[in-house]
Amino acid sequence: MKIVAKYNISLDSVVGDKMPGTAMISTNIMEVSDPIASYKEYLNSQIELFKELSKRENPKAYLAFNLIPYVFYSSHYTLSKFRLYRWLHQMNNSANFPSFKEMEFSEDVWNLHTEMIGIFSALPDISYIFDKSLFLKQVKDIFLFVQLGLVDDDSLSLLRQELLQLLDDIIQMTSIPLDSPIKRSLYVANVSFESSYIYFEAKNFQASSMRIMGISIITTKDPLICEQQKKWIESLKRYSTLISMSGEIDRFTFINQQKEYINQLIPSSKK
Numbered sequence: 001m002k003i004v005a006k007y008n009i010s011l012d013s014v015v016g017d018k019m020p021g022t023a024m025i026s027t028n029i030m031e032v033s034d035p036i037a038s039y040k041e042y043l044n045s046q047i048e049l050f051k052e053l054s055k056r057e058n059p060k061a062y063l064a065f066n067l068i069p070y071v072f073y074s075s076h077y078t079l080s081k082f083r084l085y086r087w088l089h090q091m092n093n094s095a096n097f098p099s100f101k102e103m104e105f106s107e108d109v110w111n112l113h114t115e116m117i118g119i120f121s122a123l124p125d126i127s128y129i130f131d132k133s134l135f136l137k138q139v140k141d142i143f144l145f146v147q148l149g150l151v152d153d154d155s156l157s158l159l160r161q162e163l164l165q166l167l168d169d170i171i172q173m174t175s176i177p178l179d180s181p182i183k184r185s186l187y188v189a190n191v192s193f194e195s196s197y198i199y200f201e202a203k204n205f206q207a208s209s210m211r212i213m214g215i216s217i218i219t220t221k222d223p224l225i226c227e228q229q230k231k232w233i234e235s236l237k238r239y240s241t242l243i244s245m246s247g248e249i250d251r252f253t254f255i256n257q258q259k260e261y262i263n264q265l266i267p268s269s270k271k
Helices: 003-006 011-015 035-056 079-090 105-121 138-148 153-173 224-237 249-261
Strands: 025-028 058-064 125-130 184-190 199-200 206-212 218-219 240-242
Touching: 003 206, 011 206, 025 035, 035 079, 035 199, 035 206, 035 218, 035 240, 058 206, 058 224, 079 138, 079 199, 125 224, 138 249, 199 249, 206 224, 224 240
Parallel strands: 058 125, 125 184
Antiparallel strands: 025 218, 058 199, 184 240, 199 206, 206 218
């Protein structure tokens, strides 16, 4: 199993048989008992996946997100910390849960974030499909923790600032020249979809992932599932509007709507 995983060989083809409806799936599920160690394992698994993809010929990534993509968070310290904090709070039953400012986000975890996003950002061809209310869900999550008294005004200001920076990152992607070796295609979906879907492909390589339980991911290289995932993402693209290098009015509308969501995050001292 280790050999076939390392060299992306189909175990089913080696055995010569496959039970209908079965597939090998890698689960990167966060463990509540040791969440930081588990989170580091998750980040390392993503790094290895991106490394494997990037060293192959003609690598591509197709991503459909109804929430802000984790690959966007990972270059922003406070947002990355909040993503983990929200999950820890939801999975922890303790009444004495620390505030957001008190939570430690260690340097080694941040370094893994930096390494992961560095490898991913170097991929030459990435297509994104965004939900029209991409930032709204994040804003609502932050508001909840403000109401719980766990996010103070200083932290709220940092989160708001980084969300605006993240939106600027998206704006920059929409203006990459056509002759650039880096291709980024951004779409805004005109239909709702219930989860986030990820598909990677390169020469002799396929992998698909899906977000579960907030922060965890399941991944498979099963050919049938990968093809179905790709078809599903392509079907969402047909119901979406391209906003990179075209669709100027739709791009303007999408960006301004996200800014309106973010600008709701005003510290109580400034209201």
